[in-house]
Amino acid sequence: MSSKSLISFVIYGFLLLSLCNSLKDNAVDGTRAYFHALKISSLPSSDVCKESSKDLNEGSSSLKLVHKFGPCNPHRTSAAPASSFTEILRRDKLRVDSIIQARRSMNLTSSAEHVKRSVPFYNLPAPGVDYIVNVEIGTPKKEVPLIFDTGSSVIWTQCKPCKACYPKVPVFDPTKSTSFKALPCSSTQCQLLRHGCSSSKCTYKTTYVDNSSSAGIYATETISFNHLRYDFKNILIGCSDQVSGDSDGQSGIMGLNRSPVSFSSQTANIYNNLFSYCIPSNPGSTGHLTFGGKVSNDVKFSPISKTSPSSDYDIKMTGISVGGRRLLIDASAFKIDSIIDSGTVFTRLPPKAYSTLRSLFREMMKGFPLSDQDIFLDTCYDFSNYSTVAIPSISVFFKDGVEMDIDVSGIMFPVGSKVYCLGFAELDDEVSIFGASQQKTHTVVFDGVKERIGFAPGGCD
Numbered sequence: 001m002s003s004k005s006l007i008s009f010v011i012y013g014f015l016l017l018s019l020c021n022s023l024k025d026n027a028v029d030g031t032r033a034y035f036h037a038l039k040i041s042s043l044p045s046s047d048v049c050k051e052s053s054k055d056l057n058e059g060s061s062s063l064k065l066v067h068k069f070g071p072c073n074p075h076r077t078s079a080a081p082a083s084s085f086t087e088i089l090r091r092d093k094l095r096v097d098s099i100i101q102a103r104r105s106m107n108l109t110s111s112a113e114h115v116k117r118s119v120p121f122y123n124l125p126a127p128g129v130d131y132i133v134n135v136e137i138g139t140p141k142k143e144v145p146l147i148f149d150t151g152s153s154v155i156w157t158q159c160k161p162c163k164a165c166y167p168k169v170p171v172f173d174p175t176k177s178t179s180f181k182a183l184p185c186s187s188t189q190c191q192l193l194r195h196g197c198s199s200s201k202c203t204y205k206t207t208y209v210d211n212s213s214s215a216g217i218y219a220t221e222t223i224s225f226n227h228l229r230y231d232f233k234n235i236l237i238g239c240s241d242q243v244s245g246d247s248d249g250q251s252g253i254m255g256l257n258r259s260p261v262s263f264s265s266q267t268a269n270i271y272n273n274l275f276s277y278c279i280p281s282n283p284g285s286t287g288h289l290t291f292g293g294k295v296s297n298d299v300k301f302s303p304i305s306k307t308s309p310s311s312d313y314d315i316k317m318t319g320i321s322v323g324g325r326r327l328l329i330d331a332s333a334f335k336i337d338s339i340i341d342s343g344t345v346f347t348r349l350p351p352k353a354y355s356t357l358r359s360l361f362r363e364m365m366k367g368f369p370l371s372d373q374d375i376f377l378d379t380c381y382d383f384s385n386y387s388t389v390a391i392p393s394i395s396v397f398f399k400d401g402v403e404m405d406i407d408v409s410g411i412m413f414p415v416g417s418k419v420y421c422l423g424f425a426e427l428d429d430e431v432s433i434f435g436a437s438q439q440k441t442h443t444v445v446f447d448g449v450k451e452r453i454g455f456a457p458g459g460c461d
């Protein structure tokens with residue numbers, strides 16, 4: 001063999017080998033991983049911030065999404081309080097109760113009356129999700145931490161002079177901002193909002209199911225992102241001098257639902273009605289909330305339901321698989337579309353769908369000791385004796401063939417030292433809610449022009 005042909009033989013062999021390898025990888029990809037490795041640790045204590053290494057999308061504007069108690073939040077006031085898990089569960093239940101209550105009052109929870117209704121506002125308790133964005137308000141700019149919330153409308157912050165404000169977090173002072181303009185009662189905008197009036201200023205008050213509330217005035221103000229070249233002028237915001245309830249790290253909420261007063265709707269013409277986010281898998285990493293930009297080919301879209309209330313994002317869930325096995329759930333279990341909500345922590349499923357998921361999951365986990373936690377997550381395991389556990393994969397399917405392979409951080413949720421629970425729960429209704437935990441590490445794209453929501457894996461972390 002000449003040295004030339006030897007070289008080409010070597011190169012050919014190398015190519016063949018790489019081809020085989022890539023075929024093998026594809027095969028694994030095609031059938032998907034049936035199990036994920038879950039590393040068991042005591043509750044995460046992250047003191048170093050790990051920035052997501054994903055490049056930001058060209059032509060877009062991004063805010064970092066950070067955990068309010070995590071090391072990536074420059075304004076964090078404290079580490080997560082010991083009670084924070086109980087608190088997350090409490091708020092998550094309240095939020096789901098109020099979503100269901102609102103939908104019931106509109107007759108939207110059972111298929112018989114599932115018709116399109118226009119519901120511009122309904123009040124939700126502050127999201128249980130602890131991810132925030134830091135946004136600049138006013139002239140000069142003042143940075144305030146806001147929870148991002150696809151389930152609510154108004155963007156609001158607490159404001160001076162406070163009758164009652166959250167302690168330890170920034171308070172916006174409108175008297176120091178030259179761009180702040182209170183919304184007059186006589187304005188068309190105020191009349192459209194159909195809220196109250198006080199000393200000719202347009203006022204609002206929202207009371208949540210847990211009796212917490214936020215009250216103040218509507219105003220228009222300039223909003224900026226830290227590295228943006230220009231500011232958004234005259235954005236309608238809520239300026240709240242009276243808040244009650246618990247905050248431990250946020251000054252307010254950035255509402256991103258489909259109502260015309262949400263931040264995403266108000267900036268839709270600038271960003272071509274497109275925004276996306278990625279929630280990181282753990283509090284020590286950053287994610288993003290991004291407006292505009294290009295949509296990657298990896299994103300698989302499902303249409304926003306025509307029957308959803310005008311302000312919500314509903315998409316049609318069509319099935320679930322566990323460990324690669326599609327659950328045998330009657331299609332009627334998914335008759336009502338799913339609400340996709342960044343403010344609900346755990347995905348809720350109708351009784352039949354949940355019990356089928358739970359039995360197969362428990363079946364596949366039967367070697368591990370179940371642990372009764374007396375919380376609404378009812379499939380918990382004590383992994384004290386393990387350092388790594390193989391967890392069955394879970395995929396959720398949506399209309400138009402979208403398959404979303406849930407990240408391991410969205411399958412098992414740590415609730416105590418080495419105790420983990422399945423991050424899904426039953427909802428005593430026909431509605432399902434696709435929650436934030438199950439969206440972790442995926443890019444979730446809201447495309448208002450084409451009325452569709454898309455998912456792509458590997459968006460952050």
Ligand SMILES: *[C@@H]1O[C@H](CO)[C@@H](O)[C@H](O)[C@H]1NC(C)=O
Binds near residue numbers: 105106107113
């Ligand atoms: C909801 O349905 C119930 C029973 O079908 C009916 O009595 C009630 O008036 C409906 N409510 C609304 C707001 O349409």
Ligand SMILES: *[C@@H]1O[C@H](CO)[C@@H](O)[C@H](O)[C@H]1NC(C)=O
Binds near residue numbers: 209210211
């Ligand atoms: C809220 O307040 C009302 C009236 O004061 C009371 O009946 C209700 O039980 C309270 N709800 C909660 C969750 O505290």
Ligand SMILES: *[C@@H]1O[C@H](CO)[C@@H](O)[C@H](O)[C@H]1NC(C)=O
Binds near residue numbers: 382383384385
């Ligand atoms: C861990 O292993 C020990 C020894 O085998 C056993 O006694 C204990 O019950 C196990 N704990 C759990 C939570 O499985």
